Amino acid sequence: MHADFETPGVILDWCKNNNVSMTIEKPYKGESLSDHDFDFLIVMGGPQSPLEVENFPYLKDEIELIKRAINSHKTILGFCLGAQLIGEALGAKTERSPNKEIGVYPITLTEDGKKDRLFHGFPETFDAIHWHNDMPGLTPESKILAHSEGCPRQIVKYKHNTYGIQCHFEINRACMEVLVAACPKDLTQGKYVRSKNELLRHNYSIINNYMFAILDRLAEKPN
Numbered sequence: 001m002h003a004d005f006e007t008p009g010v011i012l013d014w015c016k017n018n019n020v021s022m023t024i025e026k027p028y029k030g031e032s033l034s035d036h037d038f039d040f041l042i043v044m045g046g047p048q049s050p051l052e053v054e055n056f057p058y059l060k061d062e063i064e065l066i067k068r069a070i071n072s073h074k075t076i077l078g079f080c081l082g083a084q085l086i087g088e089a090l091g092a093k094t095e096r097s098p099n100k101e102i103g104v105y106p107i108t109l110t111e112d113g114k115k116d117r118l119f120h121g122f123p124e125t126f127d128a129i130h131w132h133n134d135m136p137g138l139t140p141e142s143k144i145l146a147h148s149e150g151c152p153r154q155i156v157k158y159k160h161n162t163y164g165i166q167c168h169f170e171i172n173r174a175c176m177e178v179l180v181a182a183c184p185k186d187l188t189q190g191k192y193v194r195s196k197n198e199l200l201r202h203n204y205s206i207i208n209n210y211m212f213a214i215l216d217r218l219a220e221k222p223n
Contacts, residue, residue: 002046103194
């Protein structure tokens, strides 16, 4: 995690329902990153930016952890800042998104996205949650799986079982209430910025079900 107000959300529900043990670590509070044996690394979002990594030295430690996890062929999933850190670990520099996006807006699968096992059977265009200014960098072998009107890099597949998701599927209503309360200054006017009332009025259950489907597929044992 990178902020108390940006939690794993419904990922916690998925872990509980599937008897999966999860350890939460908060390097922004000075906690050391444990390098114990794990199967699945999830890197959450946060207000920090890899474009200002010198202001957040613990992000460098995270990047090194991600590198080791990639080299060990772990399953890795990053959201927002987490997606950008995966890119950084592979030498792809974070960039500013063409637009700030906050709220629920549709994303569209690319041809690569339609073929990817994580999104098989998903609608070609479907809603996701957004709260970002930046977007992950690309490597020569990465594939963009989804884009939106406001941002050309919503979901990036970097390697087998290594995915960066710039948008969010894990945020539920309770999470959104905390986010809105913690970051009111983010809700400035913009083409792709929803109001506080719109954010709190939305039903996130369908989007959360996409999160459960993605986690189910990432957890599947290879044939």
